[in-house]
Amino acid sequence: MTAMANPDIARIMRHSVQHARDNTYELVDEVLKVPASNYTDPGRFKLEVDRIFHRLPLMLAPSCELPNPGDFKTMDVAGVPVLLTRGQDGKVRSFINSCTHRGTNVATAPTGNARRFTCPYHGWTFGQNGELLAIASAADFGEVDKSCLSLKALPVAERAGLIFGSVDPDLKLDIDDFLCGYDALLEAFNFKDWHLFSSRVLRGPNWKIAYDGYLDFYHLPVLHKDTLNASGQLGNRAHYHAWGPHQRLVAPDRAARELGSKPEEQWTDDLVLNGVWTIFPCISIASFNGGGRGVMISQLLPGETVGESWTRQIYLMEKKPSAEQEAAAHEQFAFLEVVVRDEDYDTGLRQQRALDHGTLDHVLFGRNEGGAQAFHKWTDRIIAASDDELSSLFPARAEAVA
Ligand SMILES: [Fe+2]
The missing domain is CATH 3.90.380.10 (Naphthalene 1,2-dioxygenase Alpha Subunit; Chain A, domain 1)
Incomplete structure (x- = not known):
């Protein structure tokens, strides 16, 4: 168009x-x-x-910065560590870049392509969709419910070739409401x-x-x-x-x-x-x-x-x-x-x-x-x-x- x-x-x-x-x-x-x-x-x-x-919601990155499945980007959003990923399904997801074991960043490279993220501290591993895939030495660690230990997901949406996301996991404002139809104009680019x-x-x-x-x-x-x-x-x-x-x-x-x-x-x-x-x-x-x-x-x-x-x-x-x-x-x-x-x-x-x-x-x-x-x-x-x-x-x- x-x-x-x-x-x-x-x-x-x-x-x-x-x-x-x-x-x-x-x-x-x-x-x-x-x-x-x-x-x-x-x-x-x-x-x-x-x-x-x-x-x-903030414009976090242009879509073309994560063009392919598996692409990711880490960023600091006014002090909040954010991990953006593009899944195998082509969808962009956003997470707090913080391991649910003890909190350090699971991804440290500024950008890259990865199927999984292994925490550099103890080796817990997360998937592109934020799910906890594996706990290192799981038998020794003790019993926890892995399904409750996914990375904290954040609201995110791709509009007009730009990735918009909030660092508030409980945001009540819809990203489209925030955009007020402006994205339809930006689409022209x-x-x-x-x-x-x-x-x-x-x-x-x-x-x-x-x-x-x-x-x-x-x-x-x-x-x-x-x-x-x-x-x-x-x-x-x-x-x-x-x-x-x-x-x-x-x-x-x-x-x-x-x-x-x-x-x-x-x-x-x-x-x-x-x-x-x-x-x-x-x-x-x-x-x-x-x-x-x-x-x-x-x-x-x-x-x-x-x-x-x-x-x-x-x-x-x-x-x-x-x-x-x-x-x-x-x-x-x-x-x-x-x-x-x-x-x-x-x-x-x-x-x-x-x-x-x-x-x-x-x-x-x-x-x-x-x-x-x-x-x-x-x-x-x-x-x-x-x-x-x-x-x-x-x-x-x-x-x-x-
Ligand atoms: Fe100027």
């Missing part, structure tokens, strides 16, 4: 092209004040980790058939300081004047379209430049899907073209303290690059490391130090920064919600802002 077959995607792009033609711009109603302590207070940080990262090209991890400031930067285009021509905007073509405007807490950002001037003069039948997937797609609370997906069509997925996770986060930059490519394309793809990805590390996160780390030691009571988000405004409001709403209230926050099929 092409992107333009999705009526929402066509409508979103038409909206920005029309605004650019009319020289109008959609703004939110008010300037928003966010307490500076939201970025610096350890108590607030603990609430965010507990109520957001240890509760909500067809990520399930893409390839993992490369990935790396960058250290950043408080996860919300880092994430704010993915939610605005306001800073693009200023902070990135010598890099992303070396051509001088980037505007500072964005339109925000929301499905619950998930938002797609479109640059209206770019939409007009690339699409405005073409009949809609000639609007191609790469053109209508560019811009930034965010998945609450911590994912940004942005399109690039060096060495062939690609996206950089930025996956942000809080670090151990309020002033630290870790961003995994995951570069996916629509097709495996040819030998000639590979150097250009590496160059594209290396460029994005420099932009984010030396411009966004360097600025963000300075912002963190200033907020830690400065006198600002609050920071401001303008009427043109509706994306970050919505993000901060959703963060507050989710933190305030009890487990029972959580699913009522997510609209069955949110209306886009168009």
Whole structure:
């Protein structure tokens, strides 16, 4: 299915092209004040980790990172050890990566392919579906019910070529309810058939300081004047379209430049899907073209303290690059490391130090920064919600802002 077959995607792009033609711009109603302590207070940080990262479904990995039966991946999700596996049946499963004997990680490699996981401590063995297959020296160990000693299973679902999972085994929120229909738009990328090209991890400031930067285009021509905007073509405007807490950002001037003069039948997937797609609370997906069509997925996770986060930059490519394309793809990805590390996160780390030691009571988000405004409001709403209230926050099929 092409992107333009999705009526929402066509409508979103038409909206920005029309605004650019009319020289109008959609703004939110008010300037928003966010307490500076939201970025610096350890108590607030603990609430965010507990109520957001240890509760909500998160986009954990692209499906193409575990393409084959037996593939697995271990990860630390804000302090929780997670093991993702793809079974012989092709299904992805998620577990707490903790042996039910004494608790250490049963899998320690970052990724791999395995039919079973043997705990490195005493040799208990678990299958791809989490079941306890064998206890070492079982007769000596004594009688236990193996069927009750499977790895702790976690909610997980694959949607739009992305793996979503929560680290809360008792999550009452359905993953599809959380997605609010947004996955139907992401489906247009067809990520399930893409390839993992490369990935790396960058250290950043408080996860919300880092994430704010993915939610605005306001800073693009200023902070990135010598890099992303070396051509001088980037505007500072964005339109925000929301499905619950998930938002797609479109640059209206770019939409007009690339699409405005073409009949809609000639609007191609790469053109209508560019811009930034965010998945609450911590994912940004942005399109690039060096060495062939690609996206950089930025996956942000809080670090151990309020002033630290870790961003995994995951570069996916629509097709495996040819030998000639590979150097250009590496160059594209290396460029994005420099932009984010030396411009966004360097600025963000300075912002963190200033907020830690400065006198600002609050920071401001303008009427043109509706994306970050919505993000901060959703963060507050989710933190305030009890487990029972959580699913009522997510609209069955949110209306886009168009
Ligand atoms: Fe930036």
